[in-house]
Amino acid sequence: MSTAIVVGAGIGGVTAAVALQRCGWQVTVLERAPELGEVGAGISVWPSAVAVLEELGVKGVEKASAVSKPAGMRKPDGRWVVAAADLGVEIPVMIHRAQLHDLITAEFGPAVTVRTGYDVTTITQDDTGVTINDDLRADLVVAADGIRSTIRTTLYPAYEGPRYSGYTAYRGIADVDIDDGGGETWGRGQLFGFVPLIDGRYYWYATANQPAGARSEPTAFRTWHDPIPKLLAGSETVLQNDIYDLTLPLVPFVQGRVVLLGDAAHAMTPNLGRGACSAIEDAGALARHLGESTDLITALARYDAERRPATTKLVKRSRGLGRVAQVENPVVCAIRNGLFTLGGKLVSLRKPKSKVKQSRP
Ligand SMILES: Cc1cc2nc3c(=O)[nH]c(=O)nc-3n(C[C@H](O)[C@H](O)[C@H](O)COP(=O)(O)OP(=O)(O)OC[C@H]3O[C@@H](n4cnc5c(N)ncnc54)[C@H](O)[C@@H]3O)c2cc1C
Incomplete structure (x- = not known):
């Protein structure tokens, strides 16, 4: 053999x-x-x-x-950049x-x-x-x-x-009682995402620009829109990994x-x-x-x-x-968000809902 x-x-x-x-x-x-x-x-x-x-x-x-539901994208104050709409894209399970x-x-x-x-x-x-x-x-x-x-x-x-990407990632699992389909929120040089797991808990992840090797806490996200502060408070452990690729x-x-x-x-x-x-x-x-x-x-x-x-x-x-995602310049962020809003509108106009590819019925 x-x-x-x-x-x-x-x-x-x-x-x-x-x-x-x-x-x-x-x-x-x-x-x-x-x-x-x-x-x-x-x-x-x-x-x-x-x-x-x-x-x-x-x-x-x-x-x-x-x-997962098709995830929308918000700003840190909770306003939608692209609403959580059915955009006809393939989505993963979590x-x-x-x-x-x-x-x-x-x-x-x-x-x-x-x-x-x-x-x-x-x-x-x-x-x-x-x-x-x-x-x-x-x-x-x-x-x-x-x-x-x-x-x-x-x-x-x-x-x-x-090769260091320039940003670190935080991850946690929150045991919280909230009703939100999840999605991502993009700020300036920072991002927060969350998704429900099958047992009712939520998996969340966040990124922040910083030098390689620096230990830090995701405290900046405590002032972001609901339910982000709740997710942070409801997580016993937070993992931190600097992000590298090859x-x-x-x-x-x-x-x-x-x-x-x-x-x-x-x-x-x-x-x-x-x-x-x-x-x-x-x-x-x-x-x-x-x-x-x-x-x-x-x-x-x-x-x-x-x-x-x-x-x-x-x-x-x-x-x-x-x-x-990690852009910090406010003007570039505004242009980026505007393009995403426009792109979301175009995609939702072009793709009929019936074409959504789900990985299970
Ligand atoms: C924040 C974050 C979020 C991510 N989210 C996703 C996601 O949602 N979906 C997705 O598909 N991917 C995601 N990834 C990527 C994913 O985690 C990795 O691509 C994946 O885990 C790599 O698996 P691997 O088995 O190749 O390597 P690893 O998981 O790194 O496993 C390598 C193993 O080899 C062992 N090992 C190392 N050296 C030796 C040695 N010399 N002798 C014996 N054993 C050794 C280690 O102990 C380890 O167990 C994410 C990554 C990060 C950092």
Whole structure:
């Protein structure tokens, strides 16, 4: 039986393990953290990623998710820039990250072995296989070890890697009694978004321009429109992450028998909510190409040819949207908001409501 090592048990790594298991591979997942799991926040899952998960046998994502409503955009004082109208666009479902991770790992069968507390520090390969830490060997290694991937750095030491976006992100889950469909509020160099989860709680996220590495609290949003102050007050924990993406052009996703997947390959800013979805789609594509070709190297080349251009576009689009969202100049903000209002009106005129694509009926 062919053997694979997946390095990293984030959403990308665990989906890759399920995908390889489905192709008949024996899989070892190596995770540095002492136990498997995901951070306490929500995540948007787009229909294309839900479809991949279902194809891989991961059921129940939609059942455990809230169907987002088309989200509107407000100003900090609560006035609408684009009202929450049915704009005929594709929308994601919203799920708790830990729940998504659990649904995926629930599909691990006897072909998947997990070793937590295992830090991968070295990787070498020859024509017959790949060796990790002079300890474990496999036919294929999938590097799903995140934006600061040790494996990517080993394979491509000259690559610049992560690039600071100029803003930090806060995230929380609020247990509050409010009645609001959610949406985003854009200020000057600051943004706040919130969405209902299926259990009645709300997932919220916010961004603020600041230097890399500065610790801060989302206090500025306490003066924004309702229900934002309530959401902040109703959250026990607030996560803060500086936002980085990967320098373009991205490096090739394949070198010999080693494959980069997820944030290790194409970390993007969260503005499109597509990073984890892309990792899931990577795993689906890898399994498809391995299934369609008897030659490993050919299958991996096809994986790179499909996924690198597709994710490069998303890294670019996400970065561009982040720049627009984080603008501070008041004149530019006013022009931006005016364009959004006009764009919203045009879209709602052009797209009949019946064409809305929902990921579940
Ligand atoms: C604020 C914010 C909001 C986001 N919202 C969304 C969203 O709504 N929708 C969406 O699709 N995406 C979203 N994303 C992006 C998404 O979180 C990431 O793209 C996704 O989690 C990446 O998954 P991954 O498995 O590739 O990497 P990671 O989740 O980073 O996992 C990497 C794993 O590898 C392990 N590891 C690292 N190095 C080693 C080593 N040397 N040895 C062993 N193990 C190692 C780590 O411990 C970790 O468990 C968001 C990101 C942020 C920051």
